[in-house]
Amino acid sequence: MKIGFLSSHGGSTARAVVAACAAGELDATPALLISNNSASAVMRWAAEINLPRLHLSGAAYPDAAELDAAILKSLRAHQVDTVILSGYMRELGPLTLSAYKERVLNVHPSLLPKYGGRGMYGDLVHAAVLAAGERVSGATVHQVEAGIDEGPIVAQSRVAVLPDDTVASLRARVQASEGPLMIQALGALSAARETPAC
Numbered sequence: 451m452k453i454g455f456l457s458s459h460g461g462s463t464a465r466a467v468v469a470a471c472a473a474g475e476l477d478a479t480p481a482l483l484i485s486n487n488s489a490s491a492v493m494r495w496a497a498e499i500n501l502p503r504l505h506l507s508g509a510a511y512p513d514a515a516e517l518d519a520a521i522l523k524s525l526r527a528h529q530v531d532t533v534i535l536s537g538y539m540r541e542l543g544p545l546t547l548s549a550y551k552e553r554v555l556n557v558h559p560s561l562l563p564k565y566g567g568r569g570m571y572g573d574l575v576h577a578a579v580l581a582a583g584e585r586v587s588g589a590t591v592h593q594v595e596a597g598i599d600e601g602p603i604v605a606q607s608r609v610a611v612l613p614d615d616t617v618a619s620l621r622a623r624v625q626a627s628e629g630p631l632m633i634q635a636l637g638a639l640s641a642a643r644e645t646p647a648c
């Protein structure tokens with residue numbers, strides 16, 4: 451399994467997956483990072499660990515179809531067979547989605563289908579969960595399809611929402627579950643690929 455990451459900011463899930471690969475917990479090879487933010491923490495981290503990285507964004511590709519084609523070309527050039535969205539804040543296009551059908555996973559910081567969709571990302575999700583008085587929240591790993599957060603759910607983690615929670619404390623509790631959840635999902639995906647269909 452050769453993994454390509456797309457990430458816009460810190461890349462917390464990408465970091466957890468790379469650490470699991472290094473520790474032998476996951477039989478996979480990190481192959482490429484693509485970010486739409488050249489000055490992001492995730493790009494600096496990739497440079498520190500010598501992970502091939504590319505800045506691909508609307509700045510260089512104002513046409514969405516051209517950006518989609520550039521992302522696909524880069525993933526293929528690095529022999530990526532599995533794509534992970536790790537806090538990627540842009541819509542992934544149809545070319546890449548069809549070329550990597552059922553091989554693109556995203557982690558979202560809520561129990562989808564609740565608190566998902568366009569406009570629902572990062573702290574906006576946690577603020578909505580707190581405003582609604584939810585007692586339980588969590589994270590969802592799902593296959594990525596055209597509609598934002600509409601792809602089939604692969605795995606979910608559940609965390610308590612505490613009476614004195616703030617956006618920051620809830621974010622920390624949910625984010626701590628995201629990396630392990632993605633590693634678990636990748637492990638299952640890898641095992642499924644090795645198991646010959648009867």
Ligand SMILES: Nc1nc2c(c(=O)[nH]1)N[C@@H](CN(C=O)c1ccc(C(=O)N[C@@H](CCC(=O)O)C(=O)O)cc1)CN2
Binds near residue numbers: 538539556594
């Ligand atoms: N084709 C798909 N692309 C992406 C999906 C998906 O399910 N299908 N998931 C997102 C990740 N995500 C939720 O998990 C998400 C990301 C971004 C947004 C959003 O509303 N973004 C804003 C812009 C935010 C910014 O610029 O910082 C917007 O598009 O207006 C919602 C959900 C990744 N791609």
Ligand SMILES: NCC(=O)N[C@@H]1O[C@H](COP(=O)([O-])[O-])[C@@H](O)[C@H]1O
Binds near residue numbers: 461570
């Ligand atoms: N819809 C996608 C989304 O909201 N992803 C969320 O953004 C955070 C980004 O943090 P990071 O860049 O430090 O990992 C992640 O924790 C993830 O839950």
